[in-house]
Amino acid sequence: MREITYSEALREAIYQSMKSDDKVIMIGEEIGQGYAGVFGVSKGLYDEFGPKRIIDTPIAENTIMGAAIGTSLLGFKPIVEIMFSDFISVCFDGVLNQAAKVRFMTGGQYNLNLVVRLPGGEGSGTGPQHSQSLESLFMTIPGLLIANPSNAYDAKGLLATAIDAGDPVLFFEHKKLYKTKADVPQEPYKIEFGKAKTVREGSDITIVALSYMVSVALAAAAELKDKYGIDAEVIDPRTLVPLDIDKIATSVKKTSRLAVLEETYMRGGIGSEIGSIICQKYMDALDCPINKIASKNVPIPMPPSLCNEVIPDEDRVVQEIRGMF
Amino acid sequence: MREITYSEALREAIYQSMKSDDKVIMIGEEIGQGYAGVFGVSKGLYDEFGPKRIIDTPIAENTIMGAAIGTSLLGFKPIVEIMFSDFISVCFDGVLNQAAKVRFMTGGQYNLNLVVRLPGGEGSGTGPQHSQSLESLFMTIPGLLIANPSNAYDAKGLLATAIDAGDPVLFFEHKKLYKTKADVPQEPYKIEFGKAKTVREGSDITIVALSYMVSVALAAAAELKDKYGIDAEVIDPRTLVPLDIDKIATSVKKTSRLAVLEETYMRGGIGSEIGSIICQKYMDALDCPINKIASKNVPIPMPPSLCNEVIPDEDRVVQEIRGMF
Amino acid sequence: MNFNQDLFLTFFEKMYLIRRFEQKVYEFAERGLVFGSTHLEVGEEATAVGTLLNINKEDYLIATHRGHGQELLKGTDVKNMMAEMIGKDAGVCGGRVGSMHVADASVNNLGAQGIIGASFPISVGVGLALNLLGDKEKILISFFGDGASNQGNFYESLNMAELWKVPVFFVCVNNQYGMGTAYCSTCNIEIHKKASLFNIKSDYEDGNDVEKVYHKSKELIDYVRTKRLPALLELKTYRTIGHSAFDKHPYRTKEEIEDWKKKDPIKRIEATLTSNGVPLDTIDDIKKKVEAQIQDAADFAIKSEYPAYTDALEQ
Amino acid sequence: MNFNQDLFLTFFEKMYLIRRFEQKVYEFAERGLVFGSTHLEVGEEATAVGTLLNINKEDYLIATHRGHGQELLKGTDVKNMMAEMIGKDAGVCGGRVGSMHVADASVNNLGAQGIIGASFPISVGVGLALNLLGDKEKILISFFGDGASNQGNFYESLNMAELWKVPVFFVCVNNQYGMGTAYCSTCNIEIHKKASLFNIKSDYEDGNDVEKVYHKSKELIDYVRTKRLPALLELKTYRTIGHSAFDKHPYRTKEEIEDWKKKDPIKRIEATLTSNGVPLDTIDDIKKKVEAQIQDAADFAIKSEYPAYTDALEQ
């Protein structure tokens, strides 16, 4: 099989969807003629599909979200690119009060196919307004689905699913993943939402990790095994909403320990959500308290000297998990 | 002591702060000449302080937030009223990316005194875009403080504290509370943030409840005691950020059981946050799984027939808590 | 101008229908049957009727939070409208959302937003979709209030409407107030002039004269439909009642209100009808017909059940 | 016009300072010392210099994401600026945020936003604060780009600036592109005309002619300062480099870039100086002085430590 990058995988999903369904369009800033996507995801698509399907906008996020909602109401399947996920705040009303509520508010008469692609996470020091992981902020809003691919294979399959999911999907990508490679089939495929993946089997502890943190978890797991004989199972939920709590629970029943690793801020984070559900429903399975490993409650700084303290890295994960034994 | 309403208590806090500190101003829609606040909080203040301190705006939430940030940067202490908390989405960028980050981003050179008053919660059927409880959405953003007064006494004291807290405060009020009364001292007083209050002592279970849900918890507690002999302790955190986890933990150590009751949506809610911390740090104290009692993951509907199913009420609380014994 | 009796009788019937609908909703509100708030358009009926009589069923509508008339004129059944008002199962949105948010896919009513200003970017998006579909016939009619025109989204969307050349007819129901705030205290520029800045064809008209509204909007709608370009019409009018059902509107003087009551669009059309020799009986018959319709709708709504909760709502 | 040698030498020195600063930052970026992205203003130096030489230390500044020149001219120490660029402790913001967000309370620089359009409402707020303080002297100078003027917040804030009569001088650095997108493909209205709609005094000027910028902005700043009213100046210019340090800007033609390089504001002022008889030595001395300043700042920045994490940052 071919190895391609996360960016290429995303592009392939878009390309194939656009080829097979003429209702699929893209809307965003710098996605067509200018940069072809700041992270290069839409490279070549403008040349292939032209300005009617790869729709460049001015710097006007409310327009982007409105264009997406409006076209979707009329049957299109827009894929929005918000250049940095941090900018979603500018058109937040469109997400919270319009997109998320269309199905409910119209009594099911209308529903939206609408993907909002959100490049997030700390990349290389872009600082507090360009580096956030905002998944947790959206997880609490009914009516939104949330996907967080951690690798190129999932990126392609989840995006294909997102495009006609029938409800708005916030599709969180990660800056540090765009250039990572994985085996990705050429032919189109879909990955069902709500199906977690066990990316490493282990017997001593379950680490749930999302997005870029999956690779951090794997690195930590290797070190834990090598140096300390701790055999971690790593689970990637792949979609935060819906969440495959059953798979996590099954693993926890086996390992009796749970850590949740994420780049979102600690307070109100994903670890809180997953941790609380496990505690609520499967407390008896736990041998020790769950451990939430997340970014500290600080705006994401620019210099590595601070980022490394704020955002969890392999060392912190190893240390935290050793502390659970 | 006098009994006054929650609205009156809020007004008194504003009035007294404005009298003693000429840097305190109010900014919002319909707060001065028109409605004097849709919930009447600013009644009479325009006559007292005039248009320079009670500043009416057009329907332009970004202007409101910008005016607040701008004046605060120059030393004012603005109190913003967002007519319904749901509308904060319109100026969400001002909250997430500007206000919350000023202190950090300027290296502490600037910081904001800024209160955003947010009337929230289901009132009388105002429906999905006017009835949300959005606390959980903000709890995850570093740099914001969150207050949730459940009664007139706390309303006055917390607001007085919020006005010069030195960091932006999201001040969540609740529609169903405005007309509720409590004993409130005439003289100015402050309630420290991060100090929970035990509103009912009990030995069998700890119920943490916020805002309007405190009264629901108390009603349920009375019923639980009367009918089922279950003696619930009810704790009102009063501020969600900072959160007085110690007081909650102390109570849980005594009762060995925890339920968190809130009107925010279940997924990613306050129960997840509090529940996960207790499970993480005090799991041994728990005799049974924590219980999260929250609004279902549905946009808040209009008719009571649906609201009553979506939002927790006394019956649901009683039933849920009985299930824990 | 020739007196077109049928047209004027239609004007009358439709405006009277809206008026009676609103009054019934008010009555329901007084009886505690309307949950939340409801925004009635008593006094503004000519704006919905004059514009929407030129709109086809296949055209799209985005109405406002004060949109009952707009929604009725687009073709929603009075019964289902009424049931929605009081949150009943048979309501056009299943009774879930009530007065402020009526959507009706069967007549291409895309739904009204309770967030002031939110409809502008969505309207641009709908127009964009029509362009992408290569549609040469359908247009979107998108209503908004004077107060809404101060939101940044208004201007941003006007620029986009022009840039993308979308077939959207923006109609400003300028009732001169946003809640308790007079438009003139919030902005010094007339609303139709804001559109001119963006080189969008725009005009204004007496919003209490249904005939004028009808003809002016016909002209602009033809322009939007054939040229596939946006246009904006500002209609000056007045709500002679409060902002929401129980608003006692102290922010306006008695004189101002009385003054505008004299310009009531329904009274005006009734006068035109009688002065053109239409017999009172004809007018009365229409009134009775409308009355029966409203009564039927009210009975239907009352009899209908409140919606039941199902887990399927959870998302 | 009289040739004011001191003034022109100042123009030159300040523009040269910005140019060399930017080039040093670029060099640091190439060496991997600049984290994240940095937006340089090579080619646009006349806009910052021409305007800010008319601004007092007590006046307030809101700069843009492409704001090094604006920030330097407001008075921030070159050393602390440079240290911030590479995220060092001695940076003006403690090295936490870098190039895009420089704030300096000691010179009333309120900080630059990385969210395009976010600065407009804040600027209105700052102006409001000056009004509330009864200040009759200080003003705010608020910079923005052509691209930013498409955000709804721009228009909303212009309306508010006029309505509230705030002493804010808006300066549009119209370098004709927002990243890879030409302004003319996003809007058909000139930016200063957008301000005219709101009855805000506005004007435009050749942004590569520092003398013209200086005089035009002096006039408008006097207006803002004395009348306590907003004004807007659009300065047409060009960044002869990429949007951010490593952007190879393929979206523009070589010819266009070369064309604008010929209009380079620094070359222009150098030519003016020499044609007015200023000896080359004088110019060289300035260059050397600036050079030394930049080198000192660079050394200082390099030597400074990276900030250490403390729990006090957690909120």
Ligand SMILES: Cc1ncc(C[n+]2csc(CCOP(=O)(O)OP(=O)(O)O)c2C)c(N)n1
């Ligand atoms: C974003 C937002 N801000 C404020 C409100 C509260 N609100 C509801 S209706 C209204 C007045 C709207 O005025 P206008 O657009 O003139 O319409 P009208 O009510 O006069 O028909 C306001 C301020 C809202 N619904 N949404």
Ligand SMILES: Cc1ncc(C[n+]2csc(CCOP(=O)(O)OP(=O)(O)O)c2C)c(N)n1
């Ligand atoms: C809300 C938002 N959208 C998009 C961006 C990405 N972005 C950064 S700079 C820029 C171009 C800004 O153009 P302009 O205002 O003309 O300023 P210039 O960069 O040309 O100086 C864009 C789109 C952003 N930072 N914020």
Ligand SMILES: [Mg+2]
């Ligand atoms: Mg109005």
Ligand SMILES: [Mg+2]
């Ligand atoms: Mg530009």
